[in-house]
Amino acid sequence: SDISEGKLLESVNLKPALPGSLGQLTARIVGNSATKDAKASAKTKGNKADDALEDDDPYDRVKGLDDADELDLTGKSRIALGLPKPTSKGKAPKIASEDIELEIDFGPKETESAVSTIPAAGERPENFDLDKGDAPRDILSAEAESDPETQGPYDPKAELRNYVAPTLDLLKEYPDIGNPVTREELNDNKKQIVEVLLSFNIEIVSISATVGPTITLYEIVPRPGVRISQISRLSNDIALNLAALGIRIIAPIPGRGSIGIEVPNKNRQMVPLRDVLSSDKYKDAKMELPIALGKTISNEVMVVDLAKMPHLLVAGATGQGKSVGINTIIMSLLYRKHPAEVKLVLVDPKKVELSLYSRLERHFLTYMPGQDESIITENKKVINTLNSLVMEMEDRYNLLKDAQVRHITEYNAKFSDHKLAPSEKFRHRFLPYIVMIIDEFADLIMTAGKDVELPIARIAQLARAVGMHLIIATQRPTVKIITGTIKANFPARLAFKVTSGIDSKTILDGPGAEQLVGMGDMLLSMGADKVRIQCAFVDTPEVDEVIKFIQDQDALYMPYLLPEYVGEDEEAVGNEVLTPKDADELLRDAAHLVVDNSIGSTSMLQRRMKIGYNRAGRMMDQLCQLGIVGETRGSKPREVYVRDILELESMLDLFYGGE
Numbered sequence: 001s002d003i004s005e006g007k008l009l010e011s012v013n014l015k016p017a018l019p020g021s022l023g024q025l026t027a028r029i030v031g032n033s034a035t036k037d038a039k040a041s042a043k044t045k046g047n048k049a050d051d052a053l054e055d056d057d058p059y060d061r062v063k064g065l066d067d068a069d070e071l072d073l074t075g076k077s078r079i080a081l082g083l084p085k086p087t088s089k090g091k092a093p094k095i096a097s098e099d100i101e102l103e104i105d106f107g108p109k110e111t112e113s114a115v116s117t118i119p120a121a122g123e124r125p126e127n128f129d130l131d132k133g134d135a136p137r138d139i140l141s142a143e144a145e146s147d148p149e150t151q152g153p154y155d156p157k158a159e160l161r162n163y164v165a166p167t168l169d170l171l172k173e174y175p176d177i178g179n180p181v182t183r184e185e186l187n188d189n190k191k192q193i194v195e196v197l198l199s200f201n202i203e204i205v206s207i208s209a210t211v212g213p214t215i216t217l218y219e220i221v222p223r224p225g226v227r228i229s230q231i232s233r234l235s236n237d238i239a240l241n242l243a244a245l246g247i248r249i250i251a252p253i254p255g256r257g258s259i260g261i262e263v264p265n266k267n268r269q270m271v272p273l274r275d276v277l278s279s280d281k282y283k284d285a286k287m288e289l290p291i292a293l294g295k296t297i298s299n300e301v302m303v304v305d306l307a308k309m310p311h312l313l314v315a316g317a318t319g320q321g322k323s324v325g326i327n328t329i330i331m332s333l334l335y336r337k338h339p340a341e342v343k344l345v346l347v348d349p350k351k352v353e354l355s356l357y358s359r360l361e362r363h364f365l366t367y368m369p370g371q372d373e374s375i376i377t378e379n380k381k382v383i384n385t386l387n388s389l390v391m392e393m394e395d396r397y398n399l400l401k402d403a404q405v406r407h408i409t410e411y412n413a414k415f416s417d418h419k420l421a422p423s424e425k426f427r428h429r430f431l432p433y434i435v436m437i438i439d440e441f442a443d444l445i446m447t448a449g450k451d452v453e454l455p456i457a458r459i460a461q462l463a464r465a466v467g468m469h470l471i472i473a474t475q476r477p478t479v480k481i482i483t484g485t486i487k488a489n490f491p492a493r494l495a496f497k498v499t500s501g502i503d504s505k506t507i508l509d510g511p512g513a514e515q516l517v518g519m520g521d522m523l524l525s526m527g528a529d530k531v532r533i534q535c536a537f538v539d540t541p542e543v544d545e546v547i548k549f550i551q552d553q554d555a556l557y558m559p560y561l562l563p564e565y566v567g568e569d570e571e572a573v574g575n576e577v578l579t580p581k582d583a584d585e586l587l588r589d590a591a592h593l594v595v596d597n598s599i600g601s602t603s604m605l606q607r608r609m610k611i612g613y614n615r616a617g618r619m620m621d622q623l624c625q626l627g628i629v630g631e632t633r634g635s636k637p638r639e640v641y642v643r644d645i646l647e648l649e650s651m652l653d654l655f656y657g658g659e
Helices: 046-053 075-081 137-144 183-199 228-232 235-242 273-277 322-336 353-360 379-403 408-416 441-447 450-462 484-486 500-510 540-549 589-596 602-608 613-625 645-657
Strands: 012-013 028-030 104-105 206-209 215-222 248-250 259-263 290-296 301-305 312-315 343-347 433-438 468-474 492-495 520-526 529-535
Touching: 046 273, 075 540, 104 183, 137 540, 183 206, 183 215, 183 235, 206 235, 206 353, 215 492, 228 259, 228 379, 235 248, 235 259, 273 322, 290 322, 290 520, 312 322, 312 500, 322 343, 322 433, 322 468, 322 529, 343 353, 343 379, 353 540, 379 408, 379 433, 379 441, 379 450, 441 450, 450 468, 450 484, 492 500, 589 602, 589 613, 589 645
Parallel strands: 104 206, 312 468, 312 492, 343 433, 433 468
Antiparallel strands: 012 028, 206 215, 215 259, 248 259, 290 301, 290 529, 492 520, 520 529
């Protein structure tokens, strides 16, 4: 109370709390008698305090202070001592093709400001502080941080505060070939398009061209009185005259009073992922889950928010760029999000498409009990994982209900500000986004059918508000694979080239995908609009470099755990009496591990003891028969009945003594 009132004590010693340079903190406050009031004010001088910590003998830093002298204490020490904290009309004439002037738009030009400053290999960003918050803390700091009001907002990145996002120099820089279409090619195509339309007595007023990386959009304005249907059925005739691979006619273009004719370029331009990720549109995107897909026909970078989609269906024929598209989506998330903000659930029945990401198990991946590998490759385990995600979704909704919020962003903001009161029923925690990616959905439907479709439908219907999103890819876009239930819950669809218009109608509910040219050419449907995009290209060595960069950094102590799901065909604990002969040889070690951690989790035994899931499950059942742990409780770990090591040893000695 004397200190809080501003009075100086005769002598206050703060002895070293922890070993190390930061632990050698000793301050002595010397004043006159306690009856004499002092008018000393404390100031925070961080630089001087840090310099003082490096002295050879911190105990010699004792200064005699007069009444008017000021104390030199850090902000945390002030808090611990109770001191105040620092503070066009008419009929158009008949015209020939030579009378129409072609307006050409090559899209936005890159400026120097649009190119990001790329750090050299191994170089840290400017604002990166390697030593920030990693040194040992003294008792005064620990006491100050224990108070939520003093601690400040909760930082989910604190456990990996030194994590650095991948740099752009890890991606390959491809040479710029310039504009893929010459002016002569544009004029020739314009002339042939006008001549074909005039041969069918279709007159136009104007024509303009927008050059993209893969196609060129010729935008025409027909003469008043011309029906749109007369032009839309001439795609094959125009393709014949232009000797093009495929012509797609947009009649009319939404939001404009014109008709679009998309003509593939003879020389295609690659869209490297590095160019897309270095754009200001991606870097400055204020999105929860930004995904850079590629470039549109106007050479603009296409960035979408997965959190608002909220789920994505990817379909196309074999070899048209689906796997590259999946890698582009994952890389977009890795470049923008911290491991504490997003988690991935990867399903790869082909076992080779997503295997590179298995090295990110303790950074970005989730762990499902019973998984021998971090990437799910067996179809039978996908069912358990989907049901586990359903349980995770229900648990999250219970947390949101208890916090009286409606969305994950509101919940996390409330949790970070320490506005959630402790609850006996729910344990509040920071909720990261969970993105589940299934590389080949057709194989799952063929083997599991309804067992897979039902949990996916539940997640797609309900999981948006709790930050769980699905990305499903398939090379068989048929109605047996993409059922009505799936389509109804996936409003965002990404279509690569398909072989027939029926497949295009299955994916996009309309034609268009059969007229794509392949190699990453795709249509994005979000509602009524369809946007043609050239998918960004990223090669396998580039992905490997990025993964290695992340892998070499500090990882979490354990991966993000999904709830433990026990299927109906799983073995339950029987009523037979367990004998020492039937007990597992590692049962004693498992019992100590469970009691020491006070967590009855099968997945913990599997990881810590490096055993398979079946064996870990049997040992957990045996511990339940011995009365050490309780029965299964769905997504929650088993309750541990034994809290004392001596009690555990007596129970084990009694059990093994009757052998």
